Structure formats: structure tokens, C-alpha cells
Amino acid sequence: MTSTHNTTREPVVGAPVDRVDGPAKTTGAARFAAEHDLAGLTHAALVTATVSRGRITGIDTSAAEALPGVVAVLTHHNAPKLNPPKRVSPVNMSTMVSGTQVNYLNTDEVHWDGQPVAVVVAEHSHAAREAAALVEVTYERLPATVDFAAELPNAVLDKGNMLMPTGAKKGDADAALAAAPVVVDSEYSTPQHHHNAIEPHATTAVWHGDELAVHDATQNMAWLRAHLALRFGVPEAKVRVLAPFVGGGFGGKGFAWPGVILAVLAARATGRPVRLSLTREDVYRTVGARTPSTQRVALGAGRDGKLTALVHTAVTRKSPVGGQPEPAVTPANHLYGAANIRTGQSSVTLDWIPNTAVRAPGDAIGSFALESAIDELAYELGADPIELRMRNEPERNPIDGKKFSHRMLREAYELGAHRFGWADRSPEPGTTRDGRWLVGTGVATAYHPQLRLTANVTVRLAADGSVTVRSGLHEIGVGAATVQAQIAADALGVPFDAVHVECGDSALPEGAMAGGSMQTSSVAASVLAACRKLTRRLDTLARRSGTAGRTPAEIVAAAKVPYIEAAVGSDTRIGKAAGQARFMARTARDMRRWQKAACGAHFCEVRVDADTGEVRVSRWTGAFDVGRVMNRKTAVSQLRGGIVMGIGMALTEEAHVDPRSGRIMNPSLSGYHVPVHADIPPIDIAYLDEPDPTMPLGLLGIGEVGITGVAAAVANAIHNATGKRLRDLPITPAKLL
Amino acid sequence: MAEVRLRVNGADRRLDIPPQVSLLDALREHLGLPGTKKGCDQGACGACTVLADGERINACLALTVQYADREITTIEGVDHPLQEAFVRHDGFQCGYCTSGQICSAIGMLAEHKDGMPSAVSEDPAAEGEELTDEEIRERMSGNICRCGAYNGVVEAVAEVVR
Ligand code: FES
Ligand code: FES
Numbered sequence: 091m092t093s094t095h096n097t098t099r100e101p102v103v104g105a106p107v108d109r110v111d112g113p114a115k116t117t118g119a120a121r122f123a124a125e126h127d128l129a130g131l132t133h134a135a136l137v138t139a140t141v142s143r144g145r146i147t148g149i150d151t152s153a154a155e156a157l158p159g160v161v162a163v164l165t166h167h168n169a170p171k172l173n174p175p176k177r178v179s180p181v182n183m184s185t186m187v188s189g190t191q192v193n194y195l196n197t198d199e200v201h202w203d204g205q206p207v208a209v210v211v212a213e214h215s216h217a218a219r220e221a222a223a224l225v226e227v228t229y230e231r232l233p234a235t236v237d238f239a240a241e242l243p244n245a246v247l248d249k250g251n252m253l254m255p256t257g258a259k260k261g262d263a264d265a266a267l268a269a270a271p272v273v274v275d276s277e278y279s280t281p282q283h284h285h286n287a288i289e290p291h292a293t294t295a296v297w298h299g300d301e302l303a304v305h306d307a308t309q310n311m312a313w314l315r316a317h318l319a320l321r322f323g324v325p326e327a328k329v330r331v332l333a334p335f336v337g338g339g340f341g342g343k344g345f346a347w348p349g350v351i352l353a354v355l356a357a358r359a360t361g362r363p364v365r366l367s368l369t370r371e372d373v374y375r376t377v378g379a380r381t382p383s384t385q386r387v388a389l390g391a392g393r394d395g396k397l398t399a400l401v402h403t404a405v406t407r408k409s410p411v412g413g414q415p416e417p418a419v420t421p422a423n424h425l426y427g428a429a430n431i432r433t434g435q436s437s438v439t440l441d442w443i444p445n446t447a448v449r450a451p452g453d454a455i456g457s458f459a460l461e462s463a464i465d466e467l468a469y470e471l472g473a474d475p476i477e478l479r480m481r482n483e484p485e486r487n488p489i490d491g492k493k494f495s496h497r498m499l500r501e502a503y504e505l506g507a508h509r510f511g512w513a514d515r516s517p518e519p520g521t522t523r524d525g526r527w528l529v530g531t532g533v534a535t536a537y538h539p540q541l542r543l544t545a546n547v548t549v550r551l552a553a554d555g556s557v558t559v560r561s562g563l564h565e566i567g568v569g570a571a572t573v574q575a576q577i578a579a580d581a582l583g584v585p586f587d588a589v590h591v592e593c594g595d596s597a598l599p600e601g602a603m604a605g606g607s608m609q610t611s612s613v614a615a616s617v618l619a620a621c622r623k624l625t626r627r628l629d630t631l632a633r634r635s636g637t638a639g640r641t642p643a644e645i646v647a648a649a650k651v652p653y654i655e656a657a658v659g660s661d662t663r664i665g666k667a668a669g670q671a672r673f674m675a676r677t678a679r680d681m682r683r684w685q686k687a688a689c690g691a692h693f694c695e696v697r698v699d700a701d702t703g704e705v706r707v708s709r710w711t712g713a714f715d716v717g718r719v720m721n722r723k724t725a726v727s728q729l730r731g732g733i734v735m736g737i738g739m740a741l742t743e744e745a746h747v748d749p750r751s752g753r754i755m756n757p758s759l760s761g762y763h764v765p766v767h768a769d770i771p772p773i774d775i776a777y778l779d780e781p782d783p784t785m786p787l788g789l790l791g792i793g794e795v796g797i798t799g800v801a802a803a804v805a806n807a808i809h810n811a812t813g814k815r816l817r818d819l820p821i822t823p824a825k826l827l
Numbered sequence: 828m829a830e831v832r833l834r835v836n837g838a839d840r841r842l843d844i845p846p847q848v849s850l851l852d853a854l855r856e857h858l859g860l861p862g863t864k865k866g867c868d869q870g871a872c873g874a875c876t877v878l879a880d881g882e883r884i885n886a887c888l889a890l891t892v893q894y895a896d897r898e899i900t901t902i903e904g905v906d907h908p909l910q911e912a913f914v915r916h917d918g919f920q921c922g923y924c925t926s927g928q929i930c931s932a933i934g935m936l937a938e939h940k941d942g943m944p945s946a947v948s949e950d951p952a953a954e955g956e957e958l959t960d961e962e963i964r965e966r967m968s969g970n971i972c973r974c975g976a977y978n979g980v981v982e983a984v985a986e987v988v989r
Contacts, residue, residue: 112914115922116929118862118902125861133856215856216848288866288874288973289923337864337923338973370867567920567974727917727976734975759871759971766968770977772960 102576102586103787104779106723110572110591111335111565120335123307124292124367131294132161134356134366135218136349137208137225138375139200142234142752143441146198146207150226154210159217162360163225164209164352169195170359172351173321184316189347189378190444191411195355200229201411202443203236203753204375206348211356211364219369234441236752238382238407245405245436248415256415258423258489261430263390266399270390274466278387278459278817280801281744283380283448286764289337290373293353296363301328306350309339309564310603311596317346318354334594336566336604340735341447343566344605347377374757378446379745381407381416383455387463389428395473395481397428402460406445408437413444418456421537421798424685425460427484441752447605449735450794453538454801458739458819461534461802466815474517475533475806476503476691487685495684496782498715499535503691505776506533506713510693519813527697529708530811534802536690536714538795540785541677543608544669546599546659547616549578549624553652555643556588559620561613562601563593567731568793569724570609576721577614577787581621584642600661600669607688607791610720615786616658623656684784688795690714690777692733692803698811703823705808707737711774717782717790725792726775732796733773738765739797740804744820831895835860836904842891850894851875851886854901862902862926866971873970876927876934877901883934885969902926907933912983920974928970932984935966958988 114120151163172195175188192201200207208225212218235241250256267273287307294305302324308314311331319326336343353366368376383406390399402422406415419433448454468475483500486493507513515531516522522529547561559578563570571591579586592598602612628645632638637648646654659669680686695709712733719725742763746755756762781788801819808826809815816825829846832839835858842857851868854860854877866874868887875886878900902925909929912918919925939958944951947965956962963981972980 108914109917111922113910115919115925116902116910116913117905118860118926120922121861122864122923124865125855127859215852216845286973287921287923288872288971289864289921290866336921338921340973367865370869370871565921567922569920723917724920727920727974727979730978731920731975734977735973758869759867760869764971764973765975765977766971767964767977767981768968770964770975772981773978 099583101580103580103720104722107572107576107586107721109569109724110575122289122292122335122337123294123305123333124365126294126305128294128296128363130362132211132213132360132362132364133215133218134353134364135210135222136206136352136372136376137222137227138372139203139205139207141200141229141231142203142236143232144200144229145232146200146227147230148228149208153224154221157217157221157224159213160221161211161213161362163221164195164356164359165207166195166198169355172196172355173323176320184313187310187313187317187346189345189412189446194348194351202441203751204443206352206376209352209356211360234752236440236442237749238438238440241438241440242384242405245438248435248437250435256417256435257419258431258433260489263399263401263430263432266430267388267390267401270398271393272391272470273388274463274470275388276463276466276817277384278462279384280382280455280458280819282382282747283739283743284374284745284762285340285342285448286759286762287338287340287342290368290370291343291347291349291377292367293350294363294365295354295357297357300324302354303330303332304350304354305332307336307343308333309336309343309566309605311562311564312600313603314346314350315596321351322354322358331596332594333564336564339566339604340449341451341605342377344603345446349376370759371757374754378413378444380448381445383416383418385418385459387459389463389467391467391471395471395478397426397482398430400426400428400431402433404456405436405438407440407442409442409444410439411444416445416455417452420452420539421456421460423489424487424687425535425537426482427488428482431489449732450538450797453794453798454739457534457537457798458801461799462805462817465532465806465809476507476512479535492685493683495686495784497689498778498780499689501778502689502713502715505778506691506693506711509713509774509776510711512693519810526700528700528811529695529697530807530809531693531695532803532806532810534692534799534806536692536795536799538607538688538798540686540688540790541606541608542615543602543612544659544673545602545613545616546661547613547620548599548655548657549617549620550653550655551582551624551642551646553643553647555584555641556590557582557584559589559591559617560598561593562596562598563613564604564609565594566604568604568609568728569721572724573610573720574613574617577617578621581618582624582642599659600666607793611785611789611791614789618786620656620658624654627654627656686782686784688714688716688790688792690795692799694803694807696804696807696811698808698826703826705741705821707804708771710771711776712796713776714795715778715780716792716795717785718788719777719779720789728792729775729796730773732794733800734765734770736797736800737769737804739819740801740821742820829892831892833894833899835899836901844891846892848891849887850889850891853891854886860901860903864923864926866924873931874924874927876931876970878930878934881934881937883931902930905929905933908987909933909983912986916979916982916986917976918979918983919976924970924972928972928980931967931970936988960985
């Protein structure tokens with residue numbers, strides 16, 4: 091931005107700046123949702139249902155109430171009334187935030203195994219937990235549908251919507267498949283995945299009259315605030331949600347699940363501040379997870395490797411009380427220039443807690459099937475899997491011919507192949523051995539579409555030269571404040587250290603949810619706009635007071651004002667409606683014009699123990715096209731984090747659900763295995779750093795693209811190592827033997 | 828109720844708590860020290876790691892009453908070059924596992940110095956073996972980081988030890 095007062099300095103955008111909250115997080119000073127001490131604080135614990143569908147016929151709370159230190163035991167007999175959640179409407183996006191449609195503790199109906207049926211409030215958490223174990227609940231069991239595999243024949247085709255299309259068609263893929271000289275046609279399946287953010291969901295809630303303050307582990311303060319206002323019948327302005335630090339989310343803290351509602355309810359019922367920290371088991375039972383999926387990918391090609399047919403269909407799960415289809419077939423609409431394409435998505439309805447977004451919903455599991463299938467076709471053709479992909483790399487969006495806003499997948503593969511040493515690979519499976527280890531390598535494409543929300547921001551420049559950016563951003567580990575400070579520093583031409591970002595509070599201008607890889611770009615657009623406004627104001631001031639060419643601080647000081655400020659967006663009702671309308675209009679226009687996505691290429695080396703089937707990931711390179719990178723240090727960490735989670739998805743992660751009862755059998759970190767230090771090799775990350783011309787500063791969101799394609803890269807490497815093709819995740823030793 | 832005297836971060840603390848209260852709950856809920864985190868409350872994640880006389884323990888699996896005469900150090904009492912190294916190498920994202928990672932790493936370095944072998948040590952009997960990256964990964968595997976900041980943690984520990 092040109093301006094009279096710009097000083098020449100190294101840009102800080104792109105630099106590997108340390109996180110501004112580093113000291114708080116390494117000294118224990120950062121306070122998370124369960125760590126706010128309030129006078130008269132009480133502690134709550136949940137009692138959860140042990141049937142999948144039914145009616146509560148009796149609750150005996152006497153033993154629990156008799157326990158010393160117990161303040162209250164709330165059930166549907168004595169809990170305050172709650173307004174039911176609103177039906178989901180695309181016009182009011184905050185209606186989407188309700189995890190389920192159940193009115194907890196206001197009904198005797200049970201809709202899933204794990205639904206909270208009572209809440210105990212006590213002076214201390216140990217008393218609350220002990221009392222919760224003493225609550226006796228009896229049920230009338232009703233027939234429940236809980237077995238995903240058994241329900242598959244009853245799957246119903248999904249309709250989808252503008253933001254989440256669930257199917258597409260180009261030409262006649264089935265006829266082309268039947269006529270194709272080379273065909274691969276396989277079924278793939280993925281299990282239920284849980285987010286397992288290391289901070290279990292927690293809420294500290296306090297009412298002052300009809301004013302409510304809630305410290306919550308949320309990725310979505312604004313929508314949560316609207317939702318709480320609705321459920322508790324108070325104006326939104328009376329509700330304040332605070333979330334300065336959130337211990338990881340990955341989609342699991344995007345919606346309002348029972349915990350936060352019941353903490354607020356308990357605080358209202360007892361007139362005391364309430365802290366509710368879910369146990370790890372509560373998180374498994376009361377927060378939605380990723381649906382299991384079964385998918386079919388069929389590819390037809392000529393002997394030259396040109397795809398003539400691509401069919402990708404998927405079945406996922408939803409619930410009678412909520413949930414969305416997980417759009418697993420999305421990548422197939424965008425990745426390959428096949429002449430004929432058919433994609434489609436169906437759902438089965440199970441008596442389960444509604445499924446929810448887990449890092450890269452759809453793309454993470456869909457890319458496993460599609461990118462495995464491409465590898466199978468390459469093997470069938472005797473072609474190099476990268477070469478095959480490049481032969482089918484489209485110029486325009488395959489399904490509808492839209493332009494790509496930007497796409498450098500080819501360059502990402504070149505960069506990655508060079509760093510990884512792909513050229514040295516032996517294409518013949520099972521031919522590389524190191525002692526008892528079978529060694530293999532594999533590749534897969536990463537792909538994640540981009541959306542942008544609106545965000546309100548104010549930027550203030552004070553006479554002492556300090557800059558304050560205020561926006562309801564969420565710090566869930568993405569380095570949100572750090573990156574926005576970098577952006578503001580460059581936009582205003584001030585030192586990075588002069589910028590302070592206030593975030594994590596719904597009392598600030600309404601930011602954007604931290605989800606869908608949207609937060610950074612959404613807020614960046616507004617920070618830039620606010621800084622431009624501020625710069626114009628500064629230029630006017632400088633002209634008036636003859637201080638042109640001086641530093642921003644000097645200009646403000648000479649004007650004898652304490653600060654100048656610029657705002658983008660407004661938090662009034664009308665302002666929010668206007669923001670929503672702008673969002674809809676821009677999104678519709680954008681989606682008509684462009685196909686926009688972050689993409690990349692994963693390169694993986696595995697070592698498979700020939701005797702035990704144990705798989706170790708020994709080398710990784712990820713080369714990405716993520717637009718312009720804002721912070722080299724935090725961006726690399728985020729991409730690595732996605733890959734780490736993807737390795738878990740490939741090899742170990744799976745919730746075991748009893749197909750008879752619908753109950754999770756391994757609701758713990760000792761039963762559900764996420765990657766640990768020893769599972770993760772050094773992960774080499776490379777990126778192209780080329781701006782996307784349609785995004786603020788050219789940046790693309792990077793929270794999710796890292797995990798996409800990872801499981802396929804691992805499975806493809808395992809095939810190269812062993813000759814075994816595993817299509818059912820996770821790839822455990824038992825499946826390899 | 829049991830009366831317990833504790834030494835935490837160099838200070839004497841007195842508590843009246845039921846004997847079943849874990850050291851983790853005592854720290855977080857009764858002593859105003861929430862820097863130590865609770866990720867699972869069952870010994871599976873390492874978020875609650877603290878030092879007892881310099882040894883790393885899972886505070887969620889420790890009964891407070893059993894630690895009456897031990898010197899407890901939590902992240903609030905840590906002052907170690909690892910902390911800055913974690914920031915420099917981005918050894919965290921959300922920060923929720925970080926207190927545990929740092930306390931665990933401090934305890935781990937002491938174990939290594941004392942000649943304690945690990946599952947990947949070439950020769951378990953040999954003393955003064957180098958703390959390779961592989962050793963660090965193995966020895967830190969009780970501390971889960973769901974954000975996946977493992978590479979940064981290993982780099983930070985390696986920088987401090989070498
Ligand atoms: S909280 Fe102690 S190990 Fe997880
Ligand atoms: S930094 Fe989030 S779990 Fe480790």
C-alpha cells in the first residue's frame with residue numbers, strides 16, 4: 091500500500107515469526123476454559139444414557155443427593171425449561187451450530203447411547219463425579235438402528251446444498267466405464283474418527299441476573315453466543331462468550347454439544363457459577379465424531395492412461411436428531427480431467443449422536459479412496475503414479491469447466507519428487523528390503539476447497555505508535571493472533587512488536603469461526619481493509635498538520651488525538667444481516683467464477699515388518715500449493731499437524747462401536763490410538779508460496795489440506811512395500827498378515 | 828478428609844481433601860495451579876506430567892496423600908531453557924499438551940543422564956549414549972500432542988541437550 095508515511099522495511103508477512111502467545115503457553119500462564127476461578131464456583135459432572143433409543147422410566151438421585159458436597163442433581167424432572175434448538179436454516183448460519191436437535195434434560199426421550207440424562211453439581215469435582223456414578227437410571231428400551239454395515243442397503247441419496255454439493259455428473263460415466271480398455275473398480279471403507287483434541291471440552295458458566303458469561307472451549311464464539319441466547323431466552327447482547335485459549339478443536343469444538351448447554355443450565359438452576367469439564371469418555375459419548383464411510387471408486391482409462399470414466403460414490407451416516415452428509419466425493423469433482431464423471435453421496439440414518447466435521451470433512455476420507463484408486467490404476471497400467479496424475483491434470487475444473495483461481499499441483503509434484511528422491515523408487519512391489527523390513531514409497535494428492543466468511547475488525551493506532559487489532563478470533567493453535575499482527579504490521583508499515591491483537595472474546599467485533607480453514611483469510615481481508623481506511627485517515631491528518639513523511643505515531647501525536655481508529659463491518663443487527671448478505675453474494679459470485687482450493691503432493695516411505703505386519707512411517711515430504719504463506723514457522727507446523735493426524739487415520743485410529751448396542755467400546759486414549767512421538771519421523775514441508783489472485787494477500791487456508799491424501803499415500807506406500815492393497819482403514823498389522 | 832502437607836514449587840502448602848483426590852485435581856482445583864493439564868485423567872496422554880523430586884510422573888495417577896514429603900514441581904515452577912526452545916522451534920500449537928511435554932522432557936533428560944536406557948537404546952548397559960532424535964522420540968512417547976507438533980518438540984529438546 092503506498093502512503094506518505096511508509097517506511098522501507100523488511101516485510102514481516104511470510105517471516106518465521108515466533109508465536110506471540112508462546113511465553114504464555116510454555117510457562118503455564120495461558121488459561122483455558124476450565125481454568126477460571128470464580129467466587130462460589132461449583133463443579134458439574136454428567137450422567138449419560140446407556141441405551142441407544144428409549145425412554146427414561148425412573149431416575150433415583152437419592153444416593154447422589156446424600157453425598158456430602160453435592161449441591162444439586164438435575165434431571166428432566168427438575169431442570170429449568172430450555173427453548174428447543176431452531177431448525178437449521180441457511181439464512182441464519184448460527185442455527186447450524188446446534189450439535190443435536192435434542193432438548194437435554196427437558197425430555198424423557200433418549201436418542202443415542204451417551205446422551206446426558208442428568209447433571210450433578212457439587213462443591214468439588216471429585217464429589218460431582220462420585221455422585222454421578224450413584225445416579226440410578228432405568229429405561230424402557232425401544233428398537234434402535236445402530237449398525238452402519240447392516241443399514242447400507244437402506245442408504246438414501248443426499249440432495250446437498252450450494253456450500254456442500256453432494257454429487258455431480260458429466261457425460262455418461264457408466265457407459266464409458268463399461269467400454270474402457272482398462273478398469274479398476276473397488277470398495278473402500280473408513281471407520282469412525284474422533285477429534286481427540288487434548289483439551290477435553292470444558293465450560294465455566296456464570297449468570298448475573300439475566301446476563302451470562304461463558305468461558306468455553308469453542309471454535310465458534312459468535313454462533314455459540316447466538317445459540318445460548320436462543321436456548322436460554324435472553325437477548326444476544328446479554329451473553330458473553332470467552333475463549334482466549336482453546337486446547338485444539340479439529341472441528342469438535344465448532345458446534346454447541348450438550349456440555350456447554352448443560353453447564354449454563356446448571357448455573358441457572360443453582361444460582362452458582364458452574365464448571366463442567368468433560369471426562370475423556372464424555373467427549374467420546376457427547377460430542378459428534380466423523381461418520382464411518384463406505385465408498386466405491388471406479389476408474390476407466392485408455393492404455394495411454396487418459397481417464398475416460400470416473401465414478402465415486404459414498405455412503406455416510408446421519409442421525410434422526412441432526413448431522414450432515416460428509417461430502418466424501420468432493421475431490422473427485424475437481425482432481426482429474428476425466429471425460430465422464432459421476433459422483434454421488436447417500437446416507438443411512440442411525441440412532442447415533444449426529445456426526446460432525448472432523449478435520450477436512452469429506453476430503454480427508456474421500457481422498458483416501460480416490461487417491462488409492464489412482465494408484466491402483468497406475469499399477470494396472472504399469473505407469474508411474476505421478477506421471478498418470480499429470481496426464482490427467484485438468485486445465486479447468488473437470489465437472490463444470492470453471493476456471494481455477496490458481497492451481498499449481500504439477501509444480502508441487504515436481505518440487506516434492508525432487509526433495510523426496512522419487513526418481514530412485516522401485517515401482518515393483520516387495521522388491522526393496524532392509525533386514526526384516528519391507529520398504530516402499532507412495533504418493534497421493536492433497537486437496538482442500540476454500541471458502542471465506544465475513545469478519546468484523548477494528549484497528550486502532552495510538553499516539554505512542556502502538557497498534558491494536560480487535561476481532562473475535564479463536565486461538566485454537568493456529569497462531570491466529572500472530573498472523574494477523576504480521577498482516578497489520580506490514581499494512582501499516584509499523585514494527586511487528588508494535589501490534590497487539592485482542593481476540594477470544596465475543597465482546598470484540600464479531601470475527602469468523604475457526605473452521606473450514608476459513609478464519610485466517612476471512613479476518614485478513616477485514617484487517618487489510620481496516621488498515622487501508624486507517625492509512626487514508628492518517629494521510630489526511632498528515633496533510634492537514636503538515637506532518638507528511640513522518641512516522642504514523644508522530645502524525646497521530648501531532649494531531650493531538652489519543653488515537654485514530656478504523657472499523658470494518660458492524661455488530662449491530664443490521665450490520666450483521668448486511669455482513670451475511672455480503673457473504674452470500676460474494677460466495678455465490680466466487681463459486682460461479684472460480685474453483686478455488688489449496689492442494690499438494692504427499693510423498694511417503696514406509697517400512698513394514700515382514701513377520702508382524704507392523705508399519706512404520708520412516709520418511710515424509712509434503713509439497714504444497716497453499717497460496718502465499720503468512721508465517722513460515724506456524725504454516726509448516728499446521729501442515730505437519732495435518733499429516734500427523736492423517737498418519738493416525740491411516741494406521742491406528744478407529745472407534746469400535748458395538749453393532750448390537752451402538753455403544754463405543756474404546757472411549758479413551760488408551761483404546762483409541764492417536765500417533766505419539768515415536769510414530770512420527772521428521773516431516774519435510776515445502777511450499778510454492780505463489781499467491782492466489784482471488785484471496786487476500788494471496789493466502790489460502792491451510793488448516794485442513796495437510797490431512798487430505800495422507801492415508802492414501804501411506805496405503806500406496808504399503809502396496810509398494812508388500813504388494814498388498816488395503817482398502818479398509820486403519821491398516822493394522824492384522825490386516826497385513 | 829485427610830490433612831496433607833505438600834511442597835509445591837518450593838512453597839509449603841496445606842490441604843484438607845478426601846484421600847482419593849489425585850495430585851492433578853489437588854493442583855488444578857485446590858491449589859490454584861492450573862498450568863498442569865488434564866487430557867484424559869487415566870494415564871494415557873501425559874498432559875498432567877509434573878516432577879516429583881525431579882522424576883516425571885502422571886499427576887492424574889498419583890494420589891495426593893502419597894506425595895506428602897516429595898518436592899513437586901509444576902510448569903509454574905519451571906525455569907528452563909527448554910521453554911524458549913519450544914517457542915523458537917514451534918514445539919506446540921494449541922499449547923494444551925505443552926506443560927506436560929516440557930516437564931516430561933526435563934525429567935527425561937535427567938533419566939538419560941542417570942544412564943536409564945530406553946526401548947530403542949543400542950546397548951541398554953552402555954552409559955553416556957548420545958541422546959539421538961530417535962531416543963528423544965521414544966522417551967517422549969508418553970506425551971501425546973494432538974496438534975502434531977512432535978517435530979518441533981524433538982528439535983527443541985535436541986537443541987537444549989546438544
Ligand atoms: S491426564 Fe494424566 S495422563 Fe492424561
Ligand atoms: S500443542 Fe495442542 S496438543 Fe500439543
